[in-house]
Amino acid sequence: MKYNPVPRPDRTVIVKNNGYQYVYLTQCVKYSPRLKRSVPSRVSIGKLDENGMLIPNKKYFELFPDSNGLDELGDRADFISIGPHLVVDKISNQLSLYSLLETVFHDKADKILDIATYMIMSENNVMQYFDDYGYGHSLFNKANFTDSTIGKLLGSLTVCQMDLFIRSWVTMQNKDGIYVSYDSSNMNTVAGSLTLAEYGHAKDNPDLPQVNLSIGYNQTDKVPMFYEIYPGSIIDNTECQKMVERAKSYGCKDVGFILDRGYFSIENIKYFEKYDYDYILMTKGNAAFITKSTEESVALLKEGYQYYMEDYELYGKTIEKELFHTGKKQYIHIYYDGIAAEREKIIINQRFHKLDQQLEEKKNQIIKRQEDVAGYKKYYRLKFDENGYFQSYKRKDKEIKELINRAGFFAIITSRKMSASQALEIYRDRDAIEKVFRMEKIYLGNDVFRVHLDEHLESKVFISFIALIIRNEIYKSLKPLYLKNKKEYTVPKVLREYEKLGVTKLSDKKYHIRYKLTNKQKNILKQIGINEKEYIEFAREVIKPLDKN
Incomplete structure (x- = not known):
């Protein structure tokens, strides 16, 4: 229910979000031991209209009960946007996503799709604004609903149901010969009470606990395939083997996995081969067999024009070896990028100049303890006097020369026989999963999880995965x-x-539909298989229940 505008009360602040100006009332100020400063406790009481007046929400009337006589504006806005509903309906039916949600979640499917659509359109995961969205948009659900209804929904979705959905979804995407890009990222959380929230190796906001999210992306068909959340303190390399076991339990066969160097270890390679x-x-360039293979290829790649790969403007060579005594051969693809090598050499020289200054x-400072300079031993000869004081240093020319000689080299290892060019082409396509994580964190608002219950976290991540599948289709x-x-x-512009x-x-x-589609709108809708006739028919179906009310 929406109400006529009222003057903005005192003790309020404005928070801008997705083009709206939300008004928060300061209720009290509390001291935070963690932040070591006073923090205001605020609650949303509505949003500003174009004239700077407050359009109140239900919380406003709890805090200002004398205002209960205000006129109600009605259940829905005078303009109802149907575009997001239309597009998500089309995509979810094309992918059989809607029917799968109905099969697993029954009457909750509509609300799940509405929340996923809201995440896509608002580019955040703050549920308290959903009823504002529902006021001006057509929905899958028959009626608008509030954040309290969303809270109940999140608490009602079970891990068993979500797992059944993912298993079924993977089965639908699982084809012979596909490659799956796998990666993970950390998501901060403002709630330290979550079981999975632990301090780990966060790139952003390291002072906040985090939950790790991993995603398997069908790189062949360009579709998000599965995901997993796990404690923030677990490193990528450790989780890799669990991912392999999960893929096996999902029934994945004849599948290849593409991973970056963070997952590289002999144990993980053996695990892939086991399954x-x-x-x-x-x-990783410091692996002994990679270093040896690189040294063997230095002269050939730097001087052998026959190894030049014109499409990538670098040199590449494949070496076939049995590395791990498992009876299986591996293929090491060594690459040399001359331009990158010169950049790396500059960085290496700058690095050693800085290390010289530090030493x-x-x-x-007359440092006595040898452990204070132990980190420099790899590339420096360190001398101490008879009393154990650090006296002098000298660069290890041989080791530094070897480091410089490796500049510009990198390697990819594959289990399947292929050329250096093929391996690089497939690997470089994995930047798609980096775009997927950018969607998840930036465009769906999941850089920070704003939940305080474990079951809400599981459900919210699941719905954001549904949103990710749909937004990825829009992007494609x-x-x-x-x-x-x-x-x-x-x-963002098309949204x-x-x-x-x-x-x-x-x-x-x-x-009523007041306008025909513009050429731009026709082109946008055409990309997902919607023509103007279908748009008009969809609008008429939306209008029927609106007119009855």
């Missing part, structure tokens, strides 16, 4: 248009265009 999975792994400072559909006009056909598609209440108190 008969192919792999394409970026290696000079330590020498002048726009690729042809984006290549022609990179300014006009980004996903705003979806918002313009809608129906308007006129003086007869009924909703």
Whole structure:
């Protein structure tokens, strides 16, 4: 229910979110021992209209009970946007996503899709604004609903149901010969009470506990395939074997996995081979067999024009070896990038210049303990006097020369026989999963989880995975248009265009389609298989229940 505008009360602040100005009332100020400062406790009481007046929400009337006589505006806005509903309905049916949600979650499927659509359109996961969204948008659910209803829904979805959905979804995507890119990222949480929230190796906000999220992405068909959340303190390399076991339990066969160097270890390679999975792994340069293979290839790649790969502007060579005494051969693809090598050499020289300065400072400080300079021993000869004081240093020329000689080299190891060019082409396509994580964290608002219950976390991540599948399809559909006009056909711009598609209440108190589709809107909808006739039919179906109310 929406109400007529009122003046904005005192002790309020404005928070901008997705084009709206939300008003928060300061209730009290509390001291936070963790932050070591006073923190205001605030609650949302509505949002500002275009005239700077407050459109109150239900919380406003709890805090200002004398205002209960305000006129109600009605259940729905005069303009109802139907574009997001139309697009998500089309995509979810094309992918058989809707029918799978109905099969597993029954009457909860509509609300799940509504929340997923809201995440996509608002680009955040803050549920308290959902009823504002529902007020001006058509929904899968028959009626608008509030954040308290969402809380109950999140608490009602079971891990068993979500696992059944993922297993079924993987079965639908599982085809012979596909490659799955696998990666993980950490998501901060403001709630330390979550079981999975632990301090780990966060790149952003290391002072906050985190939950790790991993995603398996069908790189062949470009579809998010499965996900997993796990404690924030577990490192990527450790979780890799659990992922392999999970893939096996999902029934994945004849599948190859593509992983970056964070997952590279001999134990993980043996694990892939144990379950008969192919792999394409970026290696760590300090692995002994990689160093040896690189040394064997230095002269050939630097001087052998026959190894030049024109499409990538670098040199590549494949070495076939049995590395792990398992009876299986592996293929090491060694690459040399001359331009990158020169950049790396500059960085290496700058690094040793800085290390020289650090050692000079330590020498002048008369440091006695050898452990204070132990970290420099790999590339420096350190000398101490008879009393154990650090006296002098000298670079190890041989070791540094070897490091410089390896500049510009990198290696990929594969289980399947292929050329250096093929291995690099497949591996470089894995940047798609980096885009997927960017969608998840930036465009779906999951850089921080704002939940305090374990079951809510599980459910919210699950719904964001549904949103990820749908947004990924929107992204894929726009690729042809984006290549022609990179300014006009980004996903955020197109989402705003979806918002313009809608129906308007006129003086007869009924909703009408006021305008035909523009050429731009026709092109956007055409990419996902919607024509103007289908748009009009969908709008008429939306109008029927609106007019009855």
